[in-house]
Each structure stands twice: as C-alpha cells, then as structure tokens.
Amino acid sequence: MRYVGQELPESAVPAGRIRAAGVERRFGRGASHIHALGPLDLDIEAGEFCCIVGPSGCGKSTFLRIVAGLVKPSAGRVEVTAATRNPAAMVFQNYGISPWKTVLANVRFGLDLRRVPRKEADARAHEWLVRLGLADFADRYPAALSGGMQQRVSIARALAVEPEILLMDEPFAALDAQLRTILQDELLEICQADKRTVLFVTHSLEEALVLGDRVLVMSARPGRLIAERVPPFARPRTGEVRRSPEFAAMQAELWELLRGEVEQASAQEQEQDHRQGHKQEQEKKKEEVAS
Numbered sequence: 370m371r372y373v374g375q376e377l378p379e380s381a382v383p384a385g386r387i388r389a390a391g392v393e394r395r396f397g398r399g400a401s402h403i404h405a406l407g408p409l410d411l412d413i414e415a416g417e418f419c420c421i422v423g424p425s426g427c428g429k430s431t432f433l434r435i436v437a438g439l440v441k442p443s444a445g446r447v448e449v450t451a452a453t454r455n456p457a458a459m460v461f462q463n464y465g466i467s468p469w470k471t472v473l474a475n476v477r478f479g480l481d482l483r484r485v486p487r488k489e490a491d492a493r494a495h496e497w498l499v500r501l502g503l504a505d506f507a508d509r510y511p512a513a514l515s516g517g518m519q520q521r522v523s524i525a526r527a528l529a530v531e532p533e534i535l536l537m538d539e540p541f542a543a544l545d546a547q548l549r550t551i552l553q554d555e556l557l558e559i560c561q562a563d564k565r566t567v568l569f570v571t572h573s574l575e576e577a578l579v580l581g582d583r584v585l586v587m588s589a590r591p592g593r594l595i596a597e598r599v600p601p602f603a604r605p606r607t608g609e610v611r612r613s614p615e616f617a618a619m620q621a622e623l624w625e626l627l628r629g630e631v632e633q634a635s636a637q638e639q640e641q642d643h644r645q646g647h648k649q650e651q652e653k654k655k656e657e658v659a660s
C-alpha cells in the first residue's frame with residue numbers, strides 16, 4: 370500500500386488513481402485457511418466510475434478495504450495516487466453513521482477529524498446536506514430518519530471531505546428496490562457534476578450498468594476478474610438508460626457469466642457454514658470432556 374503525492378494544475382478537480390497488481394488475500398492459517406481474493410490486477414483511471422460485481426463472499430469488501438488501507442494484501446500491491454491529503458472515503462451498506470450525533474454533526478465528522486474550523490466545516494457540511502436533500506433534517510438524529518435518508522447522510526459525510534476516491538461497498542443493498550433506483554439516479558447526478566474516482570461494489574448487475582463507466586465481474590472465491598464491459602451510454606446519463614435495449618442485452622450477457630459463479634459461491638457458503646458448525650460441535654465436545 371503506497372500513497373503517492375502528485376502535482377496537479379490548480380484548475381483541475383483532483384481525482385485519485387488506483388493501481389492494483391497481483392493483489393491476493395488469505396485469511397487464517399493451515400488447512401482451514403480461506404483464499405478470499407485474487408490474484409487481481411486492476412487499474413482505475415482518475416475520474417473513472419468503476420463498478421465491481423460479484424457473488425457474495427468473493428472478496429469484494431476485502432478488496433475495497435485493501436484499497437482503503439484498512440486491510441493488508443497477503444501478496445501484490447495497491448498504489449493510490451492522490452494530489453491532496455484526502456485520498457479516499459468509504460460508504461458502507463449499513464450506513465456507518467453515529468446514532469448519538471445529529472445529521473449535521475455526522476456529515477461534519479470527517480471535517481472535524483481534519484480540524485477544519487467549525488464555521489467552515491458547518492458551511493461545507495450544509496452544502497452537502499442541501500445537495501442530498503437533507504437540509505431540513507440537519508438537527509435530527511439518524512434514528513428519526515428512514516433507511517434511504519440515513520444512507521444519504523452517509524454519502525454526504527463521505528463527500529464532505531472532498532475525497533479524490535469514493536469507495537462504496539454495496540451502499541444501497543439494504544434499501545428496497547424503488548428507493549435503490551432513486552438513490553442510484555441521485556448518485557449519477559452527483560458524480561457527473563464533479564468528476565471524482567469511484568470504486569463501487571455491488572452484487573447487482575443492473576446497478577453496475579446504470580452507474581459505471583466500466584463494469585468488472587468477479588468470480589466466486591478466490592475472487593478474480595473474469596469479465597469487463599463498458600456500458601455504451603454517454604455521459605451525462607440518467608436512469609433512462611435502464612429502458613434501452615442495449616441495457617437489457619448487456620445485463621443478460623453478463624448474467625450468463627455471473628450465474629455459474631453465484632451458484633459456486635452459494636455452495637462455498639454452505640460448506641463454510643458446515644465447517645463452522647463442525648468446529649463448534651468439536652469445541653462443545655471438548656468442553657463436555659473438560660467439565
């Protein structure tokens with residue numbers, strides 16, 4: 370993991386770049402270790418919106434965490450090139466916001482961490498509240514908000530620090546289908562307004578095709594890249610692309626590739642449950658013998 374500073378002309382909106390080479394991750398040791406990810410090679414250009422689709426358990430979150438510097442790869446390396454001191458911010462599926470803070474304080478969180486003066490931090494946070502339709506909720510607590518609103522808070526919080534790279538881990542997976550569509554459309558608008566680099570992980574092909582400049586498909590564990598498509602929809606685009614014939618065709622084509630991986634991942638999950646069950650049983654027996 371290496372962050373490389375880079376000089377950019379004053380006028381350019383800074384956007385980070387990601388280079389991953391031979392990235393692998395294993396968890397645990399010995400016979401029961403899990404080869405979660407890789408090897409994976411991936412270059413994401415500045416300003417690109419890159420979507421990764423893969424079955425559950427294939428290492429998507431692990432890869433995002435490696436890019437964020439939260440997890441070390443077991444092999445290979447990731448290089449993030451950023452011009453500013455705000456390389457990456459992350460948005461999670463379960464919102465990741467603090468229930469004891471108001472909406473405004475949640476959005477200001479990253480700015481407070483960076484010791485941005487309160488007045489400026491409030492102004493910047495407020496700007497993002499407005500952009501996400503949250504202005505009327507500034508003084509509320511998250512518990513009073515719907516799931517969709519909470520996820521908007523989480524997105525506003527990530528964007529308030531003006532990160533060069535936005536890392537999104539299935540951010541809409543907990544929302545119902547209609548709300549998901551609305552938030553996808555909002556994200557399209559936000560990300561087309563200022564071009565930052567986005568790495569967006571999802572298990573929904575539809576979501577990936579609506580949002581992405583590029584869609585990458587991952588295999589079942591250990592997750593590797595098995596396909597890459599460029600949705601043929603010009604920018605700025607809207608959710609209208611969902612209704613185009615090319616959209617349906619590409620979704621069907623990618624599903625053919627993904628289907629087998631999903632089946633394999635589901636079998637792996639069953640086996641993992643079985644192994645865990647077996648281990649628990651053994652531990653119980655040991656306890657019984659000991660008592």
Ligand SMILES: Nc1ncnc2c1ncn2[C@@H]1O[C@H](COP(=O)(O)OP(=O)(O)O)[C@@H](O)[C@H]1O
Pocket residue numbers: 396397403405423424425426427428429430431432590
């Ligand atoms: N900290 C960890 N310790 C042990 N196993 C882990 C850990 N994190 C993830 N795994 C395992 O690695 C695999 C990939 O996990 P993850 O990256 O969360 O997959 P995804 O996000 O694609 O669903 C899974 O089998 C998961 O159980």
Ligand SMILES: [Mg+2]
Pocket residue numbers: 429430431538539
């Ligand atoms: Mg995940």
